[in-house]
Amino acid sequence: MVALVPTEAHGDERGALLNFIEAQRAAIRRAAHGLTEEQAASRPSASELSLSGLLKHVAEVELNWLRLAQERPNERQRTQETWGDAFRLVEDETIPAVLGFWAGVAKETEEFVRSVPSLDDTFPLPKAPWFPEDGRVSVRWMLLHLVQEGARHAGHADIVRESLDGRTSFELIAAEQGR
Incomplete structure (x- = not known):
């Protein structure tokens, strides 16, 4: 049972980064494997996190970073009033x-990353207290950030799932593979 990112990362840096992002996506998706909507929406710890909420959040975060890099408006941008809906299905x-939404975002992310002239190309960060004034980041930085964001939430997803029914990520990999 292989649990590592494929070593044949499309032969280049872009492919390697995209493979690492996909590995984190898969870990988060896998945490919800075999659960009902009700189980995936439950919050078995003191945290407000649920598996379905994590799925939604990471999909929306990826879309947000993609739209920033494309310098396009985000059609799903959250307002102050809807921020709480980012971590739960409504x-x-x-x-x-x-x-399905996340798969579309993932496809669009890959197409964008493959089409950008250089991973060193930069884009502006929006005005926000947590970003530097007039800050810019590269497409490479964005991809590394998506790996980081995905890994953080994959860990959350593992804990939530194990709290629900005791199943670990290795057991879920085996279940996905029919073992």
């Missing part, structure tokens, strides 16, 4: 719908 949202 109205008619379902896990399959969120996963």
Whole structure:
């Protein structure tokens, strides 16, 4: 049972970074494997985090960074009033719908990364207290940040899942592979 990022990372830095991002996406998706909507929405710890909320959050965060890099408006940008909805499914949202949305974002991210002339190309950061004044980051930095963000939340997802039913990431990898 292999649990490592493929070593044949498309033969280049872009492929390697995209493979590491996909490995984190897969870990988060896997944490919800086999759960009902109700189970995935539950919060089994003192934290407000749920698996379905984590799925939604990481998909929206990836879209936000992609739109920043593309220097386009984010059609799903959160307002102060809707910020709490970023970590939970609302109205008619379902896990399959969120996963479908995220798959579309992932495809668009890969297409953008493959098309940008250089990973050294930069884009401006928005005005926010947590960003430097007139800050800019490179596409490479964004990709590394997506690895970091994904890894952080994959760890959260592992803990939430194990708290729900005791299943660990290795057990879930085996279940995905039919073992």
